[in-house]
Amino acid sequence: MKEDNSIQNIDIEELLLSKDYDSLTMEEKSFADTQVDSPQEYSELRATLISIKQVSSAEENVLIPHRIKEELIHKIESKTTFFGGIAAFLFPKDVPLFRKPGLQFASIAMLLLLVVNIGISITDRPNAELAINSIKQQERQLPLIEEEKKEEGFYDIEINNQEPEERKEVIAKPDVQKIEMDDEIVLVESEKVAPANSLPVVAKELNKKYKQEVADVKSDGNQAYFDTKDVTADMEEIAVTSITDTTVITNFNLSVADVATTRIRTNESTAVLMESVTLDNISTKGSKKNFKSASKSLKENEELIDFLFVAM
Amino acid sequence: MGKYTSYSDNELMQLVVDKDSRAFSELYDRYSQMLANYFFKMLWQDEEKAQDFMQDLFTKIIEKPHLFDLKRNFKTWMFSVANNMCKNEYRKQAIRKNTSYDMDEGYQIKDNQASALDSLQDSLFSEKLTQELELLDEKQKSTFVMRYFQDMSIKEIAETLDLSEGTVKSRLFYTLKKLTVSLKDFAPQMAKVLLLLIGLN
Numbered sequence: 413m414k415e416d417n418s419i420q421n422i423d424i425e426e427l428l429l430s431k432d433y434d435s436l437t438m439e440e441k442s443f444a445d446t447q448v449d450s451p452q453e454y455s456e457l458r459a460t461l462i463s464i465k466q467v468s469s470a471e472e473n474v475l476i477p478h479r480i481k482e483e484l485i486h487k488i489e490s491k492t493t494f495f496g497g498i499a500a501f502l503f504p505k506d507v508p509l510f511r512k513p514g515l516q517f518a519s520i521a522m523l524l525l526l527v528v529n530i531g532i533s534i535t536d537r538p539n540a541e542l543a544i545n546s547i548k549q550q551e552r553q554l555p556l557i558e559e560e561k562k563e564e565g566f567y568d569i570e571i572n573n574q575e576p577e578e579r580k581e582v583i584a585k586p587d588v589q590k591i592e593m594d595d596e597i598v599l600v601e602s603e604k605v606a607p608a609n610s611l612p613v614v615a616k617e618l619n620k621k622y623k624q625e626v627a628d629v630k631s632d633g634n635q636a637y638f639d640t641k642d643v644t645a646d647m648e649e650i651a652v653t654s655i656t657d658t659t660v661i662t663n664f665n666l667s668v669a670d671v672a673t674t675r676i677r678t679n680e681s682t683a684v685l686m687e688s689v690t691l692d693n694i695s696t697k698g699s700k701k702n703f704k705s706a707s708k709s710l711k712e713n714e715e716l717i718d719f720l721f722v723a724m
Numbered sequence: 725m726g727k728y729t730s731y732s733d734n735e736l737m738q739l740v741v742d743k744d745s746r747a748f749s750e751l752y753d754r755y756s757q758m759l760a761n762y763f764f765k766m767l768w769q770d771e772e773k774a775q776d777f778m779q780d781l782f783t784k785i786i787e788k789p790h791l792f793d794l795k796r797n798f799k800t801w802m803f804s805v806a807n808n809m810c811k812n813e814y815r816k817q818a819i820r821k822n823t824s825y826d827m828d829e830g831y832q833i834k835d836n837q838a839s840a841l842d843s844l845q846d847s848l849f850s851e852k853l854t855q856e857l858e859l860l861d862e863k864q865k866s867t868f869v870m871r872y873f874q875d876m877s878i879k880e881i882a883e884t885l886d887l888s889e890g891t892v893k894s895r896l897f898y899t900l901k902k903l904t905v906s907l908k909d910f911a912p913q914m915a916k917v918l919l920l921l922i923g924l925n
Contacts, residue, residue: 460908463849463907467850473757473760481756483779484748484786485745485748487783488786489743489745491743491787
């Protein structure tokens with residue numbers, strides 16, 4: 413086989429196209445002889461090459477539809493803007509509707525939304541109940557907080573429109589109770605909070621009852637009435653009423669002291685003074701827990717109450 | 725539009741990078757026909773396929789213009805992309821040939837006897853040449869088509885195929901020899917006629 417280097421020096425194609433073998437110069441002929449086996453082969457190659465050139469020049473062009481250019485121009489124009497590019501990507505023109513990525517994305521999103529919604533509605537029921545419970549608990553806790561605030565003070569029930577100072581004087585008379593009552597009264601005066609709605613009713617009833625009793629004593633002149641009357645019964649009545657109304661009478665020691673004071677005064681046969689004895693300083697609380705603590709304080713003061721009764 | 729005709733390919737391509745549709749249009753006008761013909765020759769004379777491939781190539785230019793190295797010749801770069809597309813298509817067809825029994829009639833290679841009969845019936849040299857081109861090796865074919873059907877210079881072909889000019893020349897010469905053997909029943913006669921005509925002139 414002939415060397416390739418010789419081809420690079422003289423272009424065989426040019427020779428084949430331009431000259432037949434007989435027309436070649438000596439130098440060209442020597443070069444051609446290195447490429448072909450015979451002059452006949454040179455002639456055949458030349459004929460083929462010329463034929464190919466003829467055919468290629470006569471070759472018809474492939475028809476190109478104008479729509480291709482339009483589509484390409486549209487594509488490049490849509491790329492000029494960011495949103496145009498996105499729109500062109502999501503909704504290409506040359507694709508069937510169901511194959512448009514935008515529509516596919518939208519349908520997937522809808523499906524996901526639907527699945528998620530259904531999933532939430534199915535799986536989130538216990539959570540919803542918990543949520544309701546927590547709300548209820550919050551609602552329950554709100555009054556508790558209010559009550560806790562009130563716990564620090566005592567609701568003072570105004571009966572007979574008496575001034576707290578006057579009551580203080582009245583209550584402060586027994587020496588034994590004085591210290592305790594002073595402590596209590598200080599609290600009462602420092603934090604006066606509006607009384608609970610249910611308690612004034614109870615207090616009024618009791619007050620009325622006592623008034624009636626005092627009036628009876630006055631009219632009958634029966635001083636022994638208070639000697640025989642069981643004051644603790646009244647106390648229990650107040651307590652029971654308070655429990656059923658979910659309000660608790662606290663500060664029982666004070667209440668007892670008040671009642672005891674009343675009894676002391678009765679023993680002194682001072683009917684006028686008795687009129688001024690009221691059931692004030694009854695404090696209320698809204699929780700059983702507090703009631704328990706109140707009961708405890710009542711229990712603690714049981715001995716004192718007994719002592720007072722004995723003294724009377 | 726007029727000013728764009730005076731721009732070089734690379735200048736236009738630079739504008740295409742900036743999404744200039746008119747620059748793109750000018751490039752399309754310059755090369756669409758050339759590329760369609762190349763694909764037509766390379767892809768078994770399938771006109772529809774040639775159109776699709778040409779469109780795909782220009783779509784690539786739109787979508788990834790940054791892939792073009794502005795230091796390179798646009799024409800050779802474009803034909804190298806086209807050549808790679810053809811290679812991929814050949815691979816696909818090779819797989820199909822191995823897996824499919826019902827090959828497209830147009831892609832079947834006729835035996836020598838059949839071609840001899842054809843040569844008797846059909847004297848058209850171009851048809852025979854087309855058939856013979858299909859038998860060529862992919863490298864020889866692409867070089868030959870670029871040289872004789874796309875009128876590309878040796879240098880351009882060398883750049884496109886990333887070969888030396890000498891290799892391109894030798895490849896072309898040996899392809900010519902091969903075709904001459906296959907087409908000697910037609911080409912010489914036709915060439916003789918042509919040579920006679922030239923001689924008479």
